[in-house]
Amino acid sequence: MILIIDDDMAVQASLLLLFENAGYTAMAASNQQEAMELLHRHPVSLVILDLNFSIDTSGEEGIALLQQLRQFNRDVPVILLTGWGTIQLAVQGMKLGANDFINKPWDNEYLLQSVQTLLQLQEKPEKKHNRKELDSLYQLRFIIGEEESMLELLDTVGRVAATDAPVLITGESGTGKELIAEAIHQNSLRHNKAFVKVNLGGISTSLFESEMFGHIRGAFTDAKTDRTGRFELAHKGTIFLDEIGDLDLSSQVKLLRVLQDRTYEVLGSSRTKTVDMRVVCGTNKNLDSMVAAGTFREDLFYRINLISIHLPPLRERPTDIPLLVQFFIGNLKEIYNRPQLTVTREAMKWLQQLPWPGNIRQLKNLVERSVLMSRKDNLDMEDFRIQPELPAAKKGTVQLPQVGALTLEEIEVLMIKKALDFHRNKISKAAESLGLTRSSLYRRLDKYNIPYDETSD
Numbered sequence: 418m419i420l421i422i423d424d425d426m427a428v429q430a431s432l433l434l435l436f437e438n439a440g441y442t443a444m445a446a447s448n449q450q451e452a453m454e455l456l457h458r459h460p461v462s463l464v465i466l467d468l469n470f471s472i473d474t475s476g477e478e479g480i481a482l483l484q485q486l487r488q489f490n491r492d493v494p495v496i497l498l499t500g501w502g503t504i505q506l507a508v509q510g511m512k513l514g515a516n517d518f519i520n521k522p523w524d525n526e527y528l529l530q531s532v533q534t535l536l537q538l539q540e541k542p543e544k545k546h547n548r549k550e551l552d553s554l555y556q557l558r559f560i561i562g563e564e565e566s567m568l569e570l571l572d573t574v575g576r577v578a579a580t581d582a583p584v585l586i587t588g589e590s591g592t593g594k595e596l597i598a599e600a601i602h603q604n605s606l607r608h609n610k611a612f613v614k615v616n617l618g619g620i621s622t623s624l625f626e627s628e629m630f631g632h633i634r635g636a637f638t639d640a641k642t643d644r645t646g647r648f649e650l651a652h653k654g655t656i657f658l659d660e661i662g663d664l665d666l667s668s669q670v671k672l673l674r675v676l677q678d679r680t681y682e683v684l685g686s687s688r689t690k691t692v693d694m695r696v697v698c699g700t701n702k703n704l705d706s707m708v709a710a711g712t713f714r715e716d717l718f719y720r721i722n723l724i725s726i727h728l729p730p731l732r733e734r735p736t737d738i739p740l741l742v743q744f745f746i747g748n749l750k751e752i753y754n755r756p757q758l759t760v761t762r763e764a765m766k767w768l769q770q771l772p773w774p775g776n777i778r779q780l781k782n783l784v785e786r787s788v789l790m791s792r793k794d795n796l797d798m799e800d801f802r803i804q805p806e807l808p809a810a811k812k813g814t815v816q817l818p819q820v821g822a823l824t825l826e827e828i829e830v831l832m833i834k835k836a837l838d839f840h841r842n843k844i845s846k847a848a849e850s851l852g853l854t855r856s857s858l859y860r861r862l863d864k865y866n867i868p869y870d871e872t873s874d
């Protein structure tokens with residue numbers, strides 16, 4: 418059941434009608450007390466809360482009710498209704514655990530989409546799917562990955578694709594953000610329409626509007642011809658806003674307006690255009706800390722990440738490295754007509770323990786280059802080792818934590834645990850990779866109370 422909390426009878430009536438027509442059961446409450454009573458008595462699956470719901474339009478009462486509601490139920494999805502002038506209030510509400518906010522007057526279709534998305538996300542998958550099952554459920558053809566974190570991620574991709582929810586994809590450079598954005602589009606109802614990629618890092622502030630909104634001839638001195646904007650190209654389809662963390666503050670405001678209102682004006686024309694697009698954003702920056710530093714707008718942040726997907730760096734998914742290498746080799750066999758191409762087991766193992774700061778892109782480039790440079794069909798470690806793209810040996814590239822963040826002993830413990838994990842508790846292998854003898858590793862395991870299994874070696 419959907420619970421609507423608003424003291425405006427007209428709003429209640431139109432929302433009740435909207436949800437009932439869409440096949441949901443819905444009830445309305447006019448004040449805090451009624452709302453809490455209904456929450457106690459009925460299994461409420463989603464709440465619509467008008468933040469300015471009382472005569473006192475400061476919104477404080479709405480925020481207080483949201484807090485009370487969260488104390489009572491931490492999980493029920495909450496959509497806030499807010500006025501355009503009260504965006505700060507919406508941000509405050511999001512921090513308190515609301516899931517989405519929608520401006521009044523709302524667009525019925527958009528509100529229903531948000532409801533449907535949040536209800537769908539609530540449904541937990543019954544079980545973890547293996548890769549074969551995922552492939553039968555979704556279209557994930559060119560995405561290699563069987564490590565557990567990747568299986569979970571691909572399952573999320575498949576489940577959220579069908580909704581129209583905005584998705585934020587984070588992860589280091591080269592981890593596959595664009596590939597995942599494409600998969601979201603491919604698995605959505607919009608798959609027959611355009612997938613438009615925009616690299617926001619490459620667009621200067623002065624060009625942002627003309628790139629995104631388009632312009633008509635004569636709109637400004639250099640506008641010699643009409644230009645179709647990216648939003649128009651993405652109409653009915655999906656737009657992938659890559660490097661969103663690189664967008665300057667003034668362009669962030671302009672983007673937010675379009676995402677909120679779904680309308681914009683082509684430069685030089687006074688006509689307002691409406692855009693219907695799915696928004697997927699990507700970044701390798703930490704937007705949380707950018708928000709804290711004031712370099713990324715908090716309201717835009719909440720607007721773009723109803724769903725967030727984090728891609729792990731390649732070094733955290735070593736078991737996927739041989740699969741990726743095989744996949745790239747498979748493609749290269751055809752491209753270069755070398756059907757006998759293979760990679761030795763030693764080379765595979767060696768590739769697995771490199772740090773890969775450039776992630777999958779770097780691995781792909783290295784494999785391709787090694788294939789091109791080597792005359793043999795059976796590539797061994799040396800064929801890879803001599804390539805200039807090779808990630809510098811681990812020692813030089815390690816990113817150490819901030820001074821004061823960890824003591825030397827804490828780092829030692831972390832490294833030992835990591836080596837044990839990586840070598841699946843094989844003591845001699847872990848010791849070798851740490852540059853220790855077995856007995857010195859045992860001494861340290863005892864000293865730091867790290868559990869180990871002597872029989873596993």
Ligand SMILES: Nc1ncnc2c1ncn2[C@@H]1O[C@H](COP(=O)(O)OP(=O)(O)OP(=O)(O)O)[C@@H](O)[C@H]1O
Nearest residue numbers: 559560561562589590591592593594595596777778
């Ligand atoms: N899981 C994967 N399976 C196969 N190929 C992959 C996978 N992930 C990434 N790739 C390949 O690696 C390369 C880099 O991927 P992609 O461009 O999607 O990364 P990105 O995270 O968007 O990078 P950047 O942040 O630099 O834009 C591409 O050629 C892509 O096809």
